[in-house]
Amino acid sequence: MDTAVATRGRPREFDADEALAAALRVxxxxxxxxxxxxxxxxxxGITRPSLYACFxxxxxxxxxxxxxxxxxxxxxxxxxxxxxTARGVAERLLRGALQNQASTCDPKGCLGVISSVACxxxxxxIKAEVVARRASSKRAVxxxxxxxxxxxxxPEHIDPEALTNYVFALFQGLSVQSGTGTCCExxxxxxxxxxxxxxxx
Amino acid sequence: MDTAVATRGRPREFDADEALAAALRVxxxxxxxxxxxxxxxxxxGITRPSLYACFxxxxxxxxxxxxxxxxxxxxxxxxxxxxxTARGVAERLLRGALQNQASTCDPKGCLGVISSVACxxxxxxIKAEVVARRASSKRAVxxxxxxxxxxxxxPEHIDPEALTNYVFALFQGLSVQSGTGTCCExxxxxxxxxxxxxxxx
DNA sequence: TGTTTTTCATACCGCTCGATATAGTGATTC
DNA sequence: GAATCACTATATCGAGCGGTATGAAAAACA
Numbered sequence: 282m283d284t285a286v287a288t289r290g291r292p293r294e295f296d297a298d299e300a301l302a303a304a305l306r307v308x309x310x311x312x313x314x315x316x317x318x319x320x321x322x323x324x325x326g327i328t329r330p331s332l333y334a335c336f337x338x339x340x341x342x343x344x345x346x347x348x349x350x351x352x353x354x355x356x357x358x359x360x361x362x363x364x365x366t367a368r369g370v371a372e373r374l375l376r377g378a379l380q381n382q383a384s385t386c387d388p389k390g391c392l393g394v395i396s397s398v399a400c401x402x403x404x405x406x407i408k409a410e411v412v413a414r415r416a417s418s419k420r421a422v423x424x425x426x427x428x429x430x431x432x433x434x435x436p437e438h439i440d441p442e443a444l445t446n447y448v449f450a451l452f453q454g455l456s457v458q459s460g461t462g463t464c465c466e467x468x469x470x471x472x473x474x475x476x477x478x479x480x481x482x
Numbered sequence: 483m484d485t486a487v488a489t490r491g492r493p494r495e496f497d498a499d500e501a502l503a504a505a506l507r508v509x510x511x512x513x514x515x516x517x518x519x520x521x522x523x524x525x526x527g528i529t530r531p532s533l534y535a536c537f538x539x540x541x542x543x544x545x546x547x548x549x550x551x552x553x554x555x556x557x558x559x560x561x562x563x564x565x566x567t568a569r570g571v572a573e574r575l576l577r578g579a580l581q582n583q584a585s586t587c588d589p590k591g592c593l594g595v596i597s598s599v600a601c602x603x604x605x606x607x608i609k610a611e612v613v614a615r616r617a618s619s620k621r622a623v624x625x626x627x628x629x630x631x632x633x634x635x636x637p638e639h640i641d642p643e644a645l646t647n648y649v650f651a652l653f654q655g656l657s658v659q660s661g662t663g664t665c666c667e668x669x670x671x672x673x674x675x676x677x678x679x680x681x682x683x
Numbered sequence: 684t685g686t687t688t689t690t691c692a693t694a695c696c697g698c699t700c701g702a703t704a705t706a707g708t709g710a711t712t713c
Numbered sequence: 714g715a716a717t718c719a720c721t722a723t724a725t726c727g728a729g730c731g732g733t734a735t736g737a738a739a740a741a742c743a
Contacts, residue, residue, distance in 0.1 A: 312600030312601065394658055395599050398591065398595065398596050398599045398600070398662075399512060399591070404516075415662070440671055440675065443671035446668060447652075449659070450651070450676075451651050451655060452655070454652060454654040454658075457598070457655075457658070458647060460600070461609075461616070463647065471647040471651060474640065474644040
């Protein structure tokens with residue numbers, strides 16, 4: 282967050298980071314379109330003009346919330362790639378997602394999935410943004426799985442991209458189910474089942 | 483569809499089934515909230531009063547569209563349960579979903595997933611409806627996998643419900659990815675990868 | 684033919700949406 | 714202490730939302 286300090290003039294009376302965190306929670310539960318400015322400003326504890334002065338507009342606010350989401354809630358994705366085996370990578374990815382869903386104070390589901398599924402005409406730019414961000418993180422996983430294959434860590438007949446899409450599909454399905462009421466224990470057994478099928482070892 | 487023929491009065495100038503099919507396509511691409519009455523009536527080729535006279539309101543229209551969707555696009559789910567093996571059931575479920583996504587004239591993604599992911603306050607009843615319908619179809623798959631386990635068709639350590647959630651997660655992930663631009667060939671390889679991991683045989 | 688019944692077309696309802704204009708308030712700098 | 718600047722509060726903007734009132738048009742009854 283750019284905590285730019287403009288020394289002149291009246292200082293801001295609210296904490297921009299806290300307000301952004303509150304906005305993130307609203308977007309997370311409602312989606313981009315489902316989150317109204319009224320609900321956003323009430324959750325953030327600020328008025329509409331303050332929101333526009335500080336964050337630009339609704340779309341800019343969403344993108345900043347998305348930044349926060351990625352750095353705070355999706356950080357495990359990068360570290361997961363450091364696991365020694367492909368199976369370890371998959372396990373860290375899925376268990377990381379599981380752990381996120383287990384948090385009792387965060388909304389259920391995945392902001393990325395929520396924001397990329399359906400939308401009216403106005404939110405298609407948002408959807409495109411989210412899809413583009415997902416593509417870049419997907420590429421990192423594909424590369425990691427390709428390396429694993431080269432290291433003999435994956436069977437020869439496995440396609441790294443297909444395997445990545447498979448893991449992402451599980452991740453997305455997990456998010457959908459979590460958002461629709463499936464409890465964490467059931468989700469954990471689902472992940473266990475998936476990992477038990479992992480090829481080789 | 484109830485093609486109730488009320489002989490009295492001016493006859494309807496549009497085909498209710500065609501109109502409902504058009505409405506389904508709009509809901510399918512936009513989601514419940516993203517589909518406005520303007521877009522719906524334009525796609526259906528009727529006026530607002532005609533829509534309300536024939537279908538009730540937006541929510542009732544959605545539920546009828548959901549009925550149509552289930553009977554037309556999700557029929558393969560019931561027949562999939564008749565496959566001789568659990569693996570065959572899973573394969574039919576996933577390939578059926580794949581085939582749906584391959585249709586060039588239908589919208590991408592799954593209406594059930596789209597409608598159950600995120601929503602504003604007004605659409606939570608819709609979300610609950612969709613979640614309830616999914617629960618009933620899930621139960622059928624759980625029962626089928628339990629039978630498979632009793633028949634020695636699945637390893638003893640497999641939990642039927644967890645396996646069902648796993649298959650549904652793949653299905654939902656497939657829908658999410660299809661809705662965000664992943665091509666059918668890639669989705670096909672993803673399904674192949676998943677089926678290659680299926681336990682036993 | 685005249686009445687009844689239902690549908691269609693237009694225009695409109697109150698409401699909420701995202702976004703701002705206008706003032707007034709308050710802290711910092713010169 | 715005065716000038717300056719950014720923030721707050723209120724009130725409102727035009728547009729679009731879901732939903733409807735009002736008649737005219739068209740077919741089936743009598």
